[in-house]
Amino acid sequence: MKKHWNEIQPIDHYIAATNGMLQEYDRKIITFLYQPLIGAAPYSLYMSLWGEVEENRLWSSGSAHYHLMNVLSANLQEVYEARLKLEGIGLLKVYENKSGGERSFVYELQSPLLPQNFFRDGMLNVYLYQKIGRTHYMRLKQFFTDQAVDMDQYSNITRSFQDVFTSEQNINFLNHDANADSETDAGKKFIHYQNGTGLPLDEVDFDFQLLLTGLSEVMVPRKAFTIKVKETVKKLSYLYGIDPLPMKNLILSSMDSEDEIDLEMLRKAARDWYQLQTGDKLPDLAPRISPNREGKRTDKPLTKEDELLEYLETTSPKDVLSDISNGSSPSKSDLQAVEEVLLSQKLPVGVMNVLIQYVLLKTDMKLTKGYMEKIASHWARKKVETAGQAMELAKKEHQQYLEWAQGKKENKSNRRKPVRTEKLPDWFKEGGSKDEKPASSESDDYDFEAEKKKLEEELKKFRK
Structure with missing residues (x-):
């Protein structure tokens, strides 16, 4: 096998495409029949590429492979190996273009085999049988089959086109050829489905299909999963580390008398679930954030x-709070405060993590909800999308945030020290405004250095 650095580089661009429109049934086939054979990483790559295409129907906009590394939280070698598995299993075709010293790719997603073809393939079905065992194999076969109706007991009485319609002969003459005008223009083609109808969901961060598989229509109507409900489910899952299977029970406990999902009940159930957990993972479920990030992005320093x-x-955010506390589990009140700000202001996770760091170090390691909400509201109005943007805005608006914090402290006690002498994150101190004066108190200098050393030690542990 060729080395991955000879095949792709992070700066190489790619475009994702589909060989016809993929549909929800394809997602089920890939999830339950292909994923056990190829593993989680290729499955995630396929779904990520699919998610990019869905926005623009047949083609995605161009992106660099560095984007895939970010989305999958994987290094370049892992992305390349996942791509090879998709190619080998018949789910991806790769096209390469080299021009002007640059290299670009087209990743064309292929539809999976229909269940009847997969179970009769002669190779794939044998591999799956050996992988998951007979019991689950038979359950999957039952899932993809349905009761057949004996059509021999019925007679076909369907009318033909000619029996229902007639062609009028006295129509006006047209100067345009309908058949010629029906042909597509150069560079265009009709959008079509390969195996039927249905719009797939773009769920990269949370597997809603696995969640819905465990919830029948009788228990939870599909109309109950509104856009707001889905957004809340994804964020609660990310915040508390709740996988689709336990999330199913939380949703069932949050149903009201109108067969709708009560968001407040769902959030409370999620918090209670977290408090009862011992930290053990459910079997056969991979964690969203791998605790071992060693070797990530080794392609460049x-x-x-x-x-x-x-x-x-x-x-x-839960893990960030835990890292700051030397691995201790964050309190229920801290998680509730983060959850409410995250959901109410709709901040991206990276931005929320910057906010947590900033507020903790500005309030003597106390997660002050009111202060956090005020800054979060400002960032939401400024449409901050990334952690880097949040850091830059924090530096730019530092004096304003100092006044907010100082005003709050002065209301509580006039004996407080000026807020400008409080500790700041490493990222803030290194890139802060040149006009800001350093703290003059020796005790403040000592506290800052101790906190800085503490965070550096945590980062070293994280890299190991």
Whole structure:
């Protein structure tokens, strides 16, 4: 096998495409029949590429492979190996273009085999049988089959076209050829489905299909999963580390008398679930954030700032709170405060993590909800999307945030020290405004250095 750095580089661009429109039934086939054979990483790559295409129907916009590394939280070698597995299993075709010293790719997603073809393939069905065992194999076969109706007991009485319609002969003469005008223009083609109708959901971060598989229409009507409900489910899952299977029970406990999902009940159930957990993972479920990030993005050295941004963008707020507390589980009240701000202001996870760091170090390691909400509201209005943007805005608006914090402290006690002498995150101090004066108190200098050392130690542990 060729080395991955000879085949792709992070700066190489790609375009995702589909060989015809994929549909929801294809997602079920890939999830239950193909995923056990190829593993989670190729499955995630397929779904991520699919998600990019869905927005633009047949083709996605161009992106660099560095984007895939971010989305999958994987290094370039892992992305390349996942791509090869998709190619080998028949789910992906790759086209390469080299021009002007640059290299680009087209990743064309292929529809999976229909269940009747998969179970009769002679190779794939044998591999699946050996992988999952007879019991689950028979259950899957039952899932993809349905009761057949004996059509021999019925007679076909369907009318033909000529029996129902007639062609009028006295129509006006047209100067245009309908058949010629029906042909597509150059560079265009009709959008079509390969195996039927249905719009697939773009769910990269949370497997809603697995969730819906465990919920029958009788228990939870599909109309109950509104856009707001789905958004809440995804964020609660990311915040508390709840996988689709336990999420099913939480949703069932949150149904009201109108067969709708009560969001407040769901959020409370999620918090209670977290408090009862011992930390053990459910079998056969991979964690969303791998605790071991060793070897990630080894293709080029990362600066300390890059490492911090990567950590903030790929770590859940719950884990950030835990890392700051030397691995201790965050309190229920802290998680509730983060959850309410995250959901109410709709901040991206990376931005939320910057906010947590900033507020903790500005309020003597106390997660002050009111202060956090005020800054979060400002960031939401400014449409902050990334951790880097949040850091830059925090530096730019530092004096304003100081006044907010100082005003709050002065209302409580006039004996408080000026807020400008409080501790700041490493990223803020290194890139802060040149006009700001350093703290003059020796005790403040000592506290800052101790906190800085503490965070550096945590980062070292994280890299190991």
